[in-house]
Amino acid sequence: MGNFRRITLDNGVVRAVFLPELGGKMISLVRRASRGEFLLPPVREYRRATYGAAFEEFDTSGFDECLPTVAECQFLVRPTREQRLRDHGEVWSSPWEYEIAGEELFLFRAWHLFALHLSQEITLAGQRPCHRLRNTEPRRQ
Numbered sequence: 450m451g452n453f454r455r456i457t458l459d460n461g462v463v464r465a466v467f468l469p470e471l472g473g474k475m476i477s478l479v480r481r482a483s484r485g486e487f488l489l490p491p492v493r494e495y496r497r498a499t500y501g502a503a504f505e506e507f508d509t510s511g512f513d514e515c516l517p518t519v520a521e522c523q524f525l526v527r528p529t530r531e532q533r534l535r536d537h538g539e540v541w542s543s544p545w546e547y548e549i550a551g552e553e554l555f556l557f558r559a560w561h562l563f564a565l566h567l568s569q570e571i572t573l574a575g576q577r578p579c580h581r582l583r584n585t586e587p588r589r590q
Contacts, residue, residue: 451495456547456554460573471495472541473556473569475512478578488512498542501535513541516567516582540567557585 455476456467466477476495478487493508504513517524518538526532535542545556557568570581 453495453497456549458552458554458571458573458578460552460575462576463573463578465571465573465578467554467556467571468495469547469556470497470544472498472514472543473545473547474541475578476510478512480576497544500539500542502542503535504537504541513537514582516540545569 451468453468453470456469458465458467459481462481464477464479464481465475468474468476475488476491479485480487489510491508491510495508498504498507514537516538518534519536521536522534523531524534539560540558543558545558547557548555552572554571555568556571557566559566566585568583568585570579570583572579
């Protein structure tokens, strides 16, 4: 299903698989003892979206970031300008850069519309993935 870099985290209890090039999408979450998959399998071929693409035109399985919104809406960017935000927001449709440090996955990227630099720290703790999302943009003086 596509020729994308897959990153697997496995702590012996659970295994999670991510596609950084597809917005950091989690495509699998398995409990090792039962071999039970918690996420729906792909219904379409994985393919890279372009910024502003409609989420429903791509594979909707797995787990995608929905930031800053889940549903399509208007957002006031400046007092005089509104911006239409697509379903599932912005970050699902852009590749994330990544680093792997031990058993942690770090994903990071800058947003187009907002002055934010996001980073995600993903680790496996016991039976579940732990996910921390933060703005790493330096504060303006």
